[in-house]
Amino acid sequence: MAFLYEVFLLTFVGSLVGAQVINWGRCPDFSVEQNFNTTAYLGTWYEIEKFPARFERGQKCIQATYELEDTGHIRVTNEGIDIETGEATSIVGDAYAPDPNEPAKLKVRFFWWQPAGDYWVLRTDYHTFSVVYSCQDFFGIVRAELAWILSRERTLDAIVLDSLLVNLEDMGLNINYFQSTNQTGCDEGQAKPSWDREEEHYLIFS
Ligand SMILES: *[C@@H]1O[C@H](CO)[C@@H](O)[C@H](O)[C@H]1NC(C)=O
Ligand SMILES: *[C@@H]1O[C@H](CO)[C@@H](O)[C@H](O)[C@H]1NC(C)=O
Numbered sequence: 302m303a304f305l306y307e308v309f310l311l312t313f314v315g316s317l318v319g320a321q322v323i324n325w326g327r328c329p330d331f332s333v334e335q336n337f338n339t340t341a342y343l344g345t346w347y348e349i350e351k352f353p354a355r356f357e358r359g360q361k362c363i364q365a366t367y368e369l370e371d372t373g374h375i376r377v378t379n380e381g382i383d384i385e386t387g388e389a390t391s392i393v394g395d396a397y398a399p400d401p402n403e404p405a406k407l408k409v410r411f412f413w414w415q416p417a418g419d420y421w422v423l424r425t426d427y428h429t430f431s432v433v434y435s436c437q438d439f440f441g442i443v444r445a446e447l448a449w450i451l452s453r454e455r456t457l458d459a460i461v462l463d464s465l466l467v468n469l470e471d472m473g474l475n476i477n478y479f480q481s482t483n484q485t486g487c488d489e490g491q492a493k494p495s496w497d498r499e500e501e502h503y504l505i506f507s
């Protein structure tokens with residue numbers, strides 16, 4: 302009985318936030334990039350590594366573009382290519398920093414009915430790499446985690462990537478969950494746009 306309850310809880314939490322990394326315990330309070338400069342962070346980032354997430358499943362060439370709106374919010378455009386069909390997918394979301402004293406702790410959502418998810422910039426140098434972390438816990442009992450390593454280009458120097466992974470491991474993140482994103486054959490222009498929404502596009506994503 303207790304076991305069934307646990308399975309139910311983990312499955313429920315996972316489907317709620319689209320994360321596939323679900324563990325016991327509350328979210329860690331990782332330190333974020335100090336003096337985060339939102340303006341310098343704008344523009345396009347390419348996904349190099351990610352924690353598995355339902356809403357990114359089966360996609361390659363994943364990228365995100367951040368643009369500042371008049372409201373001070375950030376317009377987020379996530380794009381990818383469906384590996385099976387070759388079709389381009391895209392979704393637009395809204396991000397903002399609820400606390401001006403914590404500009405690296407952003408919230409993002411893609412549908413008005415969604416609770417906004419965390420988008421914490423743990424580390425970035427603005428022109429090469431960015432490390433993003435998102436965690437949601439439920440009553441401090443179960444947590445769902447998402448993480449991304451992003452690059453300003455479709456590749457990231459292996460030495461830079463390794464040092465970021467070492468850093469994250471030292472912080473206490475389980476880096477074994479990371480999966481590489483395929484960023485090859487992306488600029489061949491054969492992708493067809495599609496506004497298909499049949500897959501569930503739950504919550505947050507870089
Ligand atoms: C933030 O970044 C922008 C664009 O790179 C730059 O012009 C600005 O001076 C930076 N602000 C601070 C406070 O460093
Ligand atoms: C990445 O995508 C390219 C182009 O579609 C494909 O040729 C290659 O096999 C893929 N690599 C992996 C590791 O799936």
